[in-house]
Amino acid sequence: MKKIALFFLLVSLDISILQAQNYQVSLLTCDPGEELYSAFGHSAVRVKDILSGRDLVFNYGTFDFNTPNFYLKFSRGKLDYMLSVSTYQQFIDHYTYLEREVREQVLDLNPEQTARAVKFLRENYQPENRFYRYDFFYDNCATRIRDLFEVVLGDQLEWKDPGGIEEKTFRTLIDEYVYPLPWADLGIDLALGSVIDQNAKEREKQFLPDYMEAAFSRAEIVGDGPTRPLVKKQQTVLKLPPVKIPGSIFNPYVLFWLVAIIFIIITYIGFKKKRLYIGFDLALFGILSIIGIVVFLLWFFTEHTATKYNWNLLWAFPVHGCLLYGLTQKYPAQWVRKYLLFALILADAAIVFWIMGWQSFHPSILPLILVVILRTNYLYYNLERLKAAGRNVMVK
Structure with a gap:
């Protein structure tokens, strides 16, 4: 009817x-x-x-x-x-x-x-x-x-x-609305590329x-x-009051800084005890690889115009998953150290892109980028030496 x-x-x-x-x-x-x-x-x-x-x-x-x-x-x-x-x-x-x-x-x-x-x-x-x-x-x-x-x-x-x-980019305009939704804000910043960092007329x-x-x-x-x-x-x-969205301590800012602190602690302990604690790295690079694959697919295999030229790939690179194989070998191949150096350079480049304003990353990922820089440095200089010395490697 x-x-x-x-x-x-x-x-x-x-x-x-x-x-x-x-x-x-x-x-x-x-x-x-x-x-x-x-x-x-x-x-x-x-x-x-x-x-x-x-x-x-x-x-x-x-x-x-x-x-x-x-x-x-x-x-x-x-x-x-x-x-x-x-x-x-x-x-x-x-x-x-x-x-x-x-x-x-x-x-x-x-x-x-x-x-x-x-x-x-x-x-x-x-x-x-x-x-x-x-x-x-x-x-x-x-x-x-x-x-x-x-x-x-x-x-x-x-x-x-x-x-x-005040001039505002498309990303800044979005942030005005999704700031109360930190996980959604993070997801949007991960999915959308540098094309939305231009000023909107x-x-x-x-x-x-x-x-x-x-x-x-x-x-x-x-x-x-x-x-x-x-x-x-x-x-x-x-006429109704604005919708209020309650805050939560469980947000990416708290979680990712907690992750960074954990990695700093295990790196310090590993340096003192001459251990690698590769299990943490397997989890880290595995998750980053999955994020990178999603970003890659959104960039190259969708019709979304806003997902192009997404330089989150610099720190969440799809091929990081290869380290899940390379790091678990008893005698790591030479390509593993070369790839660690490559991953380090990519993470450093992400910081440069951020500082230069070529793409604005979500603030909560800063500790993750620092963790990548920390662990690739540590593994690059200690992986072969500690494994060759026959030290125990704890894999969790």
């Missing part, structure tokens, strides 16, 4: 398109949630028939969980998002349940502009048009709405960018709903009479 009702509502939009003066078009902006997928907020378009009371929300941020190979397509960047339509009340009920605030900006469009906006949305909702290839930075639920009004208004839309503002910042809301509040419509603000009224339609 709901689908039938939506069908007739959409038909009514089509029939009444020439009576656009009856419609009110608004931008809806929703506060961030506590899960990663909702941490950046959300945007949608509201179209209200003032005379009849019919009220719809057009939402570019939906996808079909029943899509074949859903998770594989998602990981490879091949998942299509779609434009969906619900009633305004359904939309508000949903965000009431999620306990996330919703704000509305009523747009000051003339009848012709309103008609073009309604027609654009109706055509986008056609089955052959409603799906699109999602890109977090350049083609998402917010940028689709920005592009809609740039098409509808053309040169009549002027973004009034503020002057003298003001228009590009609109991939984030909050920034698009601010841009709409500054924008003006020109050329169809006196210049006027794009937004004629702004209000909170669902």
Whole structure:
């Protein structure tokens, strides 16, 4: 029944398109949630028939969980998002349940502009048009709405960018939202490459709903009479406190510094007792190899644009797994020492890349890089000597 009702509502939009003066078009902006997928907020378009009371929300941020190979397509960047339509009340009920605030900006469009906006949305909702290839930075639920009004208004839309503002990279913009989620923040910084360390232009910042809301509040419509603000009224339609995410001592900062301290202690003890304690290195380089393989696959075997040129590979190198074989040999081959030196140089290069600003790594990985530098140094200078001397090597 709901689908039938939506069908007739959409038909009514089509029939009444020439009576656009009856419609009110608004931008809806929703506060961030506590899960990663909702941490950046959300945007949608509201179209209200003032005379009849019919009220719809057009939402570019939906996808079909029943899509074949859903998770594989998602990981490879091949998942299509779609434009969906619900009633305004359904939309508000949903965000009431999620306990996330919703704000509305009523747009000051003339009848012709309103008609073009309604027609654009109706055509986008056609089955052959409603799906699109999602890109977090350049083609998402917010940028689709920005592009809609740039098409509808053309040169009549002027973004009034503020002057003298601090430049921000795409990574910095993301960090503003995921900082309360340290593990998610780490995962994003591991997965996304140096391409997101470039400064974002003001228009590009609109991939984030909050920034698009601010841009709409500054924008003006020109050329169809006196210049006027794009937004004629702004209000909170669902007032709720911001979602609070509780902190936890179990975070990558604490864990990785604890790991570093453990490696410093076992290296000191090993130096005093003339032992290697290779078991710790097998665990370390095995985990780094797995991370490196994931980073490598995201870079070279997906369609994600933001995972390219990811220099986390310098410290989490996929081939580090070869040390699991080389270090356990009673008489290590010459390539093992050469590879340890190679791994040391890579870790040092990661520090250089970080300092030079070629890629910003997650701060919590600093102790891991220092551990790689420490252990490759120690093993390079002591591996052959201690094994040749017949010392006990503890492998855990």
